[in-house]
Amino acid sequence: MNYKLRLMYDGTHYAGWQRQQNAVTIQGQLEEALLVITREAPAVTGISRTDAGVHAADFTANFHLTAPCDTARLCRGVNALLPRDIRVISCEPCAEEFSARFDAVRKTYLYRMDISPYGNVFFRQYAWHLPYPLNLEKMQQAAAHFLGCHDFSAFMAQGSSAKTFTREITESRLVQNGEILEYYITGNGFLYNMVRIITGTLVAVGKGKLAPEAVPEIILSRDRTRAGMTAPAKGLTLFKAIYNDAEPCDVY
Secondary structure (H helix, E strand, C coil), rough: EEEEEEECCCHHHHCCCCCCEEEHHHHHHHHHHHHHHHHHCCCEECCCCCCCCCCHHHHHHEEEEECCCHHHHHHHHHHCCCCCCCEEEEEEEEEECCCCCHHHHEEEEEEECCCCCCCCCCCCCEEEEECCCCCCCHHHHHHHCCCCEEHHHHCCCCCCCCCCEEEEEEEEEEEECCCCEEECCCEECCCCHHHHHHHHHHHHHHHHHHCCCCHHHHHHHHHHHCCCCCCCCEEEEEEECCCCCCCCCCCC
């Protein structure tokens, strides 16, 4: 039987989602807990291979078991074994063919920036501290240029295994909550470090190093060296996933 899990985690002390032989990861911790509770060794598929230090507020995963299980009991048991910075929110049976990774039609990421002059101690592990003035209006203008279908090669780090580079972005906006600046971006897929590089580019605009009008040119250039720096991992959170029908992206 196939089961769908929803979980949240603080990625500060982990080498990302994906199991690694010589590192502590979210997938590794979860699979070890499931082994104890179910007495099986299910391979857990996650919606995304989040990098080291990246967080998740609502992460979807799925796994198969040979026999039915009491999902409420499984949640309690797994949470009792997991570290306190990883929590299972829910578990439910799902269609046998469901894949948390391949059936997601949209993902939303949230990137937090601490724009206080002193650095908020409660966000030191969850936001990029930027203690200098930023032009938020220009950053908003730049963010709008990422909407639509584009080849995002200029916003991809080296080491990607992607074979196609066109993605559709349906949300790209900044929200200021006091001294925390939040960047929300939703798309049908993301390249390696894409959100962090886009964020670094927005910060470059906010600092006056790039004009908002430069963003379309950078996209068309497909040149990574023209985009901004890769923002620190700690500010990034996988915010939510959407599983439903969606219009296809027209590639151009």
